[in-house]
Amino acid sequence: MNSRLIYILFISISLTSLSGKSYTNGIDIFFSSDLSKYETLRIAVVANHTSLDKDGNSLVDLANDYLNLKAIFTPEHGLFGKDEAGKKINDNAFNGIPVYSLYGKNKKPTSDQLKNIDLVLFDMQDIGSRYYTYISTMTYVMQAALDNEVKIIVLDRPNPIGRAIEGPILRNGFQSFVGMHPIPIRHGLTIGELALMIEGMSWISGDGDLDLEVIKVLGWNGKPISIDIPPSPNIPDLETAIIYSGLCLLEGTNISEGRGTDTPFKILGAPWLNSDDVLDRIKSSGVRGADVSGITFIPKSIPGKAAYPKYKSEECKGIKIDITDFDSFYPLKLGVLILKSIHDSDPENFKILETNFIDKLYGSDQLKENIINGLSINELVLTWKYESEQFRKVSQPYRIYK
Numbered sequence: 001m002n003s004r005l006i007y008i009l010f011i012s013i014s015l016t017s018l019s020g021k022s023y024t025n026g027i028d029i030f031f032s033s034d035l036s037k038y039e040t041l042r043i044a045v046v047a048n049h050t051s052l053d054k055d056g057n058s059l060v061d062l063a064n065d066y067l068n069l070k071a072i073f074t075p076e077h078g079l080f081g082k083d084e085a086g087k088k089i090n091d092n093a094f095n096g097i098p099v100y101s102l103y104g105k106n107k108k109p110t111s112d113q114l115k116n117i118d119l120v121l122f123d124m125q126d127i128g129s130r131y132y133t134y135i136s137t138m139t140y141v142m143q144a145a146l147d148n149e150v151k152i153i154v155l156d157r158p159n160p161i162g163r164a165i166e167g168p169i170l171r172n173g174f175q176s177f178v179g180m181h182p183i184p185i186r187h188g189l190t191i192g193e194l195a196l197m198i199e200g201m202s203w204i205s206g207d208g209d210l211d212l213e214v215i216k217v218l219g220w221n222g223k224p225i226s227i228d229i230p231p232s233p234n235i236p237d238l239e240t241a242i243i244y245s246g247l248c249l250l251e252g253t254n255i256s257e258g259r260g261t262d263t264p265f266k267i268l269g270a271p272w273l274n275s276d277d278v279l280d281r282i283k284s285s286g287v288r289g290a291d292v293s294g295i296t297f298i299p300k301s302i303p304g305k306a307a308y309p310k311y312k313s314e315e316c317k318g319i320k321i322d323i324t325d326f327d328s329f330y331p332l333k334l335g336v337l338i339l340k341s342i343h344d345s346d347p348e349n350f351k352i353l354e355t356n357f358i359d360k361l362y363g364s365d366q367l368k369e370n371i372i373n374g375l376s377i378n379e380l381v382l383t384w385k386y387e388s389e390q391f392r393k394v395s396q397p398y399r400i401y402k
Contacts, residue, residue, distance in 0.1 A: 023225075026155030026192065026215035027053045027123050031062050041118040044071040044109075046102075046141055049081035050125035050231050051155075059123050059155070060094065069097055070116055075124065075137040076103040077232050082304050084233055103133075107177065108140035114148045123155035125231045126191040128162070129245040130170065131178040131361050134231075135194055139180050142195065142212070143204040151211040156192030158217055161242045162224040163188040163402075165388040167332045168380070170363030178360055184384070184391055185332055185363070186245045190401065192216060197398040214400070222402040224326060233305040234264040239323050246335030247321070249367070252358025254351040255342060256316055260299030260309025267295055269318020271311055272349045273342065279319060281341035282334075289329025295320040332384070336367065336377050343371050 031053060043063050045051070051059035060079075063069040072079070078089045079099060089101040100113050114120075122141060124134050138154070145152040167185030175181075181203050183189075189197065192214035198204060199212050230236045235244060240263075247265045250257040255273075258264040269275065275294045282292055295318050299309040319338065323329050343350045352358055352368055359365045370380060 023219035025157050030215045042070045043067045044117045044120045046073040046122040051123040072099045076133045102137050109144040120152045127241040128159040130185045136177045136180050146206045146210040153213045154192045154195045155215050156190050156217050158220045158225050159190045160225045163222045169387045174363050176360040193398050216400050243331050246331030249335050256310040259306035267320050269316035271314050273317045275317040277345045278341045289325040291322045293320050
């Protein structure tokens with residue numbers, strides 16, 4: 001008897017948005033359809049621990065049971081979502097089926113890995129932020145599919161943080177694996193809509209046309225959804241996913257973003273931080289949709305989440321964020337406000353890392369220059385608003401939901 005992928009879930013998978021409306025994911029639509037036309041095709045899946053149907057069956061098992069599964073591709077964090085951010089993952093095997101890591105020696109499937117594949121099924125839960133790497137993995141898979149004349153079907157899922165758009169468009173010259181396309185940080189699209197836009201805007205290129213199909217979600221109304229299964233080790237819930245779209249910018253600085261604690265991105269700090277002064281600066285600028293308060297914490301090594309967090313075993317003085325109103329909360333504006341407030345409070349100790357990782361996250365060097373030169377963030381925010389409206393118009397042909 002073959003082994004099966006076992007996901008230990010202490011919750012039920014409740015497919016409802018926060019408004020209470022139920023929906024049906026692409027994976028359930030696909031496997032409830034007539035599969036006879038795929039019977040002769042050699043199948044690869046791009047999957048992880050979030051690739052589950054409504055009954056908790058994994059895409060790997062479903063493809064192995066009902067189709068001719070020949071290969072498995074996995075993203076950052078691995079097939080089971082147990083590897084921490086940035087950890088390289090080796091190739092493996094499952095039931096004699098090769099498992100190719102797209103976060104190891106190569107990020108794009110090779111021609112050799114696809115030489116016996118006719119169809120790729122892609123299904124993973126994204127969280128709606130440009131720097132979340134699953135959409136970069138999808139881009140490389142789409143490019144490889146185009147290069148090797150392989151059809152790709154994206155089994156769509158809702159964007160858990162909803163349709164709101166916030167942040168700057170990524171500028172040319174700042175592309176990386178944490179930002180490949182000219183889209184805002186909080187882009188408001190599902191992973192299926194992004195696939196359509198990537199293909200439609202020719203953000204991948206080659207001879208011929210990509211054979212792309214998106215199996216849309218039925219019944220999703222565009223509202224945020226609860227996150228029952230953490231899509232990655234440090235995104236345990238919806239609140240964290242929303243805050244992450246703004247506070248991930250801290251990863252380009254010497255401020256702890258809360259890794260090494262049970263509440264990453266909801267707390268931040270450093271041993272030298274004057275949290276009272278920073279809080280006063282933040283509150284004087286006004287914060288909508290969230291409470292900010294003081295906190296102390298000690299980051300520790302957590303295997304699979306943060307082996308070497310910033311300020312490991314040191315007491316950090318910091319700030320805690322609690323969302324009070326999802327609709328009026330703007331995480332990126334708060335994240336930038338926090339960075340500027342910390343810089344202005346203690347410019348001697350606050351550092352932007354020399355790797356310039358913050359530029360890759362932000363999508364340009366404008367944030368860094370504004371902070372260093374002491375400029376107001378209002379100009380940045382006005383730029384976001386203009387660019388967000390432009391993006392909304394450009395992306396409209398690829399939006400398949402409300």
